[in-house]
Amino acid sequence: MHTTYVCLWRAGTHHRIIARVMLAIPFLRRRKRKPPVEGPRLFTFKELSKATKSFSDGAIVGSGGFGMVYKGTLSPSGAVVAVKRLKNRCGYWEKVLFAEASTVWRIRHPNLVRLQGWCDEKRQLLLVYDFMSNGSLDEWLFPCRRRNPADPKYKRFGPEFEALLPWSSRVSILAGVAAALEYLHVGWTQCVLHRDVKSSNVMLDAEMKPHLGDFGLARLTDHQKPAKTTKAAGTLSYMAPELPYTNKATKESDVYSFGILVLEVVCGKRPVNMYVEGFDEDFVLRHIVWRAHNSGDVLSAVDPTLLANVESSDERTRMKLLLHLGLWCCLPDPETRPPMKVVMQVITSQPGKNPLSTDLMPTLPSSRPKGRYPTSGMGGL
Template identity: 40%
Template structure:
């Protein structure tokens, strides 16, 4: 693994002792969060004279090691103001540690759903633009197309000035621009995963755009993509907002915590582009560049059907191998536990996806 990490440019190799000292020996009071791979700790590096976030991969976590190796190989080569910067790494004492720039304002979901602070409408609209800018870079502006495959509110971090930066590239994959998609292990998070991914296992720019659409709706509405505590008709955010759109009551979905302090034209625009990007039919989703043009009011608002299309699958029951691992979602505070992967799935090549109203 050391050989793989050294191929990256930019991140610096740091010693275990230095990182242990910086985090007060990984003290519980320095823990910023916990994921399926292990914990993330705040540390202070004297050499940089700044705080950092240290991701400590649990010993024996094969999935965590694989994801972190993928993350290092991809993110160490990317340079964009709206992507989390990987500062360094350490692989000693059977420990793997990744060091990132410290994000003082934490993750977007902690503000939207956990009451860390009330994000003003101006900040929310800026965060959407930051996320869109990051995705445009990943999809179109780098030497290869980068499919993130796990865009969600908990993977969007906020710096001191509430600039948004996309993190967690453990599930990311590289594809050629002309190809633009990849059939691989099914991976993502329930509520943010595009419907076609579930049946085909195929990731694409369009599936990232679906996730972007869901996050856009969360930002406007202040509600999770799936909320089991909400009334049944409102439990799935995109379906509920689409119903309100179809009946001309779109503003009823706006986050009540904003107390009507928002730009009505901007918030309608955000919700409509969110619905467009989260369209069940991937052929009808706009590219991220097209979405940016709409958000900048450089293109007209799309007109959607009054009712959301419902994906209907026609395929034999999939045969999931014994080696498959499926992690079902948790609706508690630990959003990382809702990530799931299926290591192998076999289904008929004639499996089809139709849409009905």
């Protein structure tokens, strides 16, 4: 650990950022009974430039407001990595990438994207991650058959990218993301609020195993002081309805986002469909599922193509169970949402093999409930 400390101080020109990351190290020394966690490796700009072929357009595998993500091959090991490159060192995105680096390197879980290291050189800030060869979950849920074959993502995945994501894979992916969130909420030294759970932040490796990533908005809180949370943030279509009023993120707001993800994965539909003409409830997935639930035919909310590929009665029962779970996670009152431990029990239960306890799942309201918040502007969301 001491070696890493010295190495980081010697390299890089922006000591202010490096000093912040080093503040994260002392907590490891206090955990005397556990072996120290190896710190992030410091890469040089030269080796990352070589790995990505001078950050060529052909190496781009993703993008965002911060900049680009490149696929790179390290020399001489041949290890394939993902390199996140900050577009320009403006205050906001620099802060976001620092937050991501200082949070994710300390937390290790099989279903979290692993940070290998970083580079702070030549006025460039870069983060280096394990490469996820199957991209993000949203790219598999919505392959967009009208995509131009010249699209880099189409080239990256090939013809199999057009295949329907199997039901068994969907369940496995949800279980993996739930395991990651449960660990973040209760399994680590502090409670980690992700604040941006969504399908595009779920990365899939070569075996289609899910890894929750993008910790730029994540915040740490003490387990004993859950009330001391942080401001609202995230993606609007996954955001809990109380956040505009409370302005505080909580474990329950993460659970809400996960509930939207469950509905998205099970139904094969986006949380908000911006291509629906007019303004009605058909453009919000949560409303569609509630309406189907109220009619007594919740499976009618599922994409017909996906439903046709799930013939087993046990698996259709599981599909109903997961839709029920998604609605439960999305209840407007945060206190009525299940903790991630219970969510895991529901997802991993198997009708006919290890069925769920009947007293675990609540009876949902007969009609879609509306939230009651301090002001009336958006209370019905």
